[in-house]
Amino acid sequence: MKKLNERLKTKVDLPLSRQTLITIFLTNTIIKTGLLSVLKPHDLSLEQFNVLRILRGQKGNPLNLQDVQERMVNKMSNTTRLVDKLILKNFVKRTECKKNRRKIEIYITKLGLDKLAELDSKVDATEEKATSKLTTIELKELNRLLHKIQ
Amino acid sequence: MKKLNERLKTKVDLPLSRQTLITIFLTNTIIKTGLLSVLKPHDLSLEQFNVLRILRGQKGNPLNLQDVQERMVNKMSNTTRLVDKLILKNFVKRTECKKNRRKIEIYITKLGLDKLAELDSKVDATEEKATSKLTTIELKELNRLLHKIQ
């Protein structure tokens, strides 16, 4: 990654705290952009892909919206509309829960599973490449430091 | 920050690379949420606030849109519309550049400067608090590790 001052065309040095926060933000953008470049040709957003993986993890069992939301990385994204878009692409099905009609049950379809199977290796490779410049020890240390931020 | 498995309600351990990327994402969200909680009562978004600070840094001189964009943390956000919203709030003024009519010049107003003065200490405190659990050495190490990710 470029030096921060060059990146922001600023002459003054920012305080270390702000430098760090901005660097976290920039790193996040880089990672998301990398993953998106894999998903975009398949017309999937990052969160859509994530929801598909969550549903696959249930091995055939359905999940209601809340359960999906709890497992999502970003819990503030709008799960209803996200699932809507996956339904339009036939990657997911929605049925009303008979026991509790407030709930809905969401399944991943065969088509959704196929799409995931197609993407898995590419996404894994992208994720590993993004972190490949760091050793296992460094990755663990990075995790530890980030976890200390609240 | 909570443990990742708890946060995502997953039983299986994710590979370290994915763990790290998700942790970066979650940390980023936490930081943004904290800063937003300061800015929101003043009806400013993070990027709007950032643009105001960039303009203040010019000490009275105007910037055209491209120059603003170059200095922004997120260069992909839509600067035209961002500035539009700041103009509506009278924090910023836009004038046509006479030398090159394709360009526009953007100034921060007195009202904008006052708003920044009001927010500076709060934002600084939030940024410092976010990183206060880390020592200077740890912050530098965190920066170093993040910079290794590309």
Add this chain to the structure above:
DNA sequence: ATACAATAATTGTATATACAAATGTAATGT
């Protein structure tokens, strides 16, 4: 001088983020 390319900003479209409000359903209290 005219055509063509490059530049600067704007506009359009789709999705995500963020949160408030509304809707419909179920559970609970009296």
Add this chain to the structure above:
DNA sequence: ACATTACATTTGTATATACAATTATTGTAT
């Protein structure tokens, strides 16, 4: 039984992210 509260999802609104297409202006080549 009825009202109230809680629950699960949907809908609405505003902004940001991301990128393509368009418009207007300027620069350049022949």
